[in-house]
Amino acid sequence: MASITRALKPCYRKAAAFSDTSLFQSIRQYQMLGQAWGVENPFFKIQESRSKRSVTIDGRQLINFGWCDYLGLSDHPKVLAAAKSAIDEFGSCISASRMVSGDLQMHRQLETELAEFFGFENALVFVSGRAASVSTIGTLLSKGDLVVHDELVHNSAIVGARLSGAEMKPFKHNNLESLIRVLLESRERFKNVLIVVEGLYSTEGDCVNLSRLVQIKQEFGCWLMVDDAHGVGVLGESGRGLAEYAAVDPRKIDIYMGTLSKALASCGGFIAGNAELNEILKYSAPAFVYSVGLPPAVTAAALASLRILRSEPERVHRLHDNCKLFFGECRARGFDTGTSIGLGMIPIMVGSVKKTGRWMELMIKRGFNPSPIIYPGVRINSSRLRFFISSEHSVYELQSCAEALSGSESVR
Ligand SMILES: Cc1ncc(COP(=O)(O)O)c(C=O)c1O
CATH class of the missing domain: 3.90.1150.10 (Aspartate Aminotransferase, domain 1)
Structure with a gap:
């Protein structure tokens, strides 16, 4: 028996050494170029x-x-004090998924206040903004659906769309005529269609025309997701993000993503929307269900920052x-x-x-x-x-x- 197994054993190719992978080679190339130009590694x-x-x-x-x-909140005394006292009261971490281990009251409080501040029915916090986007798109869409995204949209939307199995089509950056062309060509072949844009583009510093975008998504029967990682605390008179900046009712946005790691001086991300979306994500989004809850210090810092943003x-x-x-x-x-x-x-x-x-x-x-x-x-x-x-x-x-x-x- 042993000799038969040996005789049938296929000859597998050996996995590459990491140093031979194209990923490693391209990093090395950049580093060597930097050295040749006499420029220090800036990263x-x-x-x-x-x-x-x-x-x-x-x-x-x-x-x-x-x-x-x-907003200069990362060393604000109230934010630091809130984080420290959360550690004293609840320890350094949650160590399990909230679904099974239970919520802290402060998780609920943060979600309620985020939803209220940004104008949505509910919000759900994840351990990172990127995880929130990837998991939300990956959960909501599937084969037979379409994700139409701005060509410069953040990596998290692209990875989420790939994960979902939906087809993906880019449109030209902030060009709504280009979006319309994609939708005219493709909309009717797909069931659910998600349009994804950023609120304030993280590399360009520009915004889409939200009110026109809302008309388009309604006309074509699509969902609209806004990744407002850089809009939170920045866009609009009171920092309520893209919807406030564009004077559009936030509830016209179906899926609103924000991060806690920038203006809110903490870590993590959130998805806001209606109660049904919240329920779906709470029970199905892998980055929420199969991942740890936000640690107490991080939750308390975000909540304190949000309150300062609201009151100042x-x-x-x-x-x-x-x-x-x-x-x-x-x-x-x-x-x-x-x-x-x-x-x-x-x-x-x-x-x-x-x-x-x-x-x-x-x-x-x-x-x-x-x-x-x-x-x-x-x-x-x-x-x-x-x-x-x-x-x-x-x-x-x-x-x-x-x-x-x-x-x-x-x-x-
Ligand atoms: C536009 C955009 N979306 C999402 C993210 C991810 O957010 P987080 O850092 O909270 O994971 C970032 C972070 O840099 C971002 O710039």
Whole structure:
């Protein structure tokens, strides 16, 4: 018997060494290019100080434009105190799925207040914003359905759509004529059709025309999902996101995704919508059902931040003033800010990876910390520096950053 098994044993190909995979090779290529250009790796720098508008990297204090702490809440005393007391009362983690281990009262409270603030019937929190999107799309759609997405939509929507088994069709960025063309060609062949867009695009800093988009989704009988990760706390007079910015009833959005990790200074994400959507996700979305609940400190920090956002709309106004100032300074100096509307995050278009790396390095030398955005985060040769603005940046910091940009634009 042993010899028969040996005789029939097929000759399997050996799995590649990780160092031979194309993924590893392309990372190495980038690193070697950086070395050849004399540019230091701008990624995975060690942050030696607490997240706030200045950050210490390699022992140097830099004015920070690299974090999405839009409302400066990540070191707000009330947020820190809420997180600490949640640990004292409930410990460091939940250690199980909420479905089986049960909710904390503060989970329910956070979900109720999120739903109320953003104008929806219900909300459900997940351990990450990305997981919330992937799992929601992956759960709601299946074979025979269609996901029509903006070509620049976040990776989480793309991965969720792939997971669902639905067909996928992109439309041109923020181009609703292109969306209509896709729907005219395809709508009738599919059962459920989901249109997915971002609220404030994380690499472009621009928005879709929401009121027109709502008309289109109604006309074609589709669901609409808005990933408002960067719109929460940023868009609209009181930071209620894209719907407030566009003066559209939020309930026209079927699936509203927000993150707790940016303006809300915590970690995790949420999906808001009607009660039925909430019920489906609560019992079926794998990232909720088969994953741990939000830890107490994280939940309490998000809840405290949300309450500050609600009670201090002047923070949002300060953020808007700061954005306007920095955007104006950059534009006045002739920088290309692409299609950005000048709120929250502001991109400065550079083009090549090499120039972006050099420019980034110079900005660090001058005491500023933006983020370099290169392929695959954006298209090849469309690299840029990205500046996240906070309500807590001072006028001097914003002006001197724009000045430093001017002084270093000739890098090659
Ligand atoms: C547009 C967009 N959607 C979703 C996410 C994911 O959110 P989280 O960081 O909470 O997982 C991000 C995060 O960077 C984002 O920029």
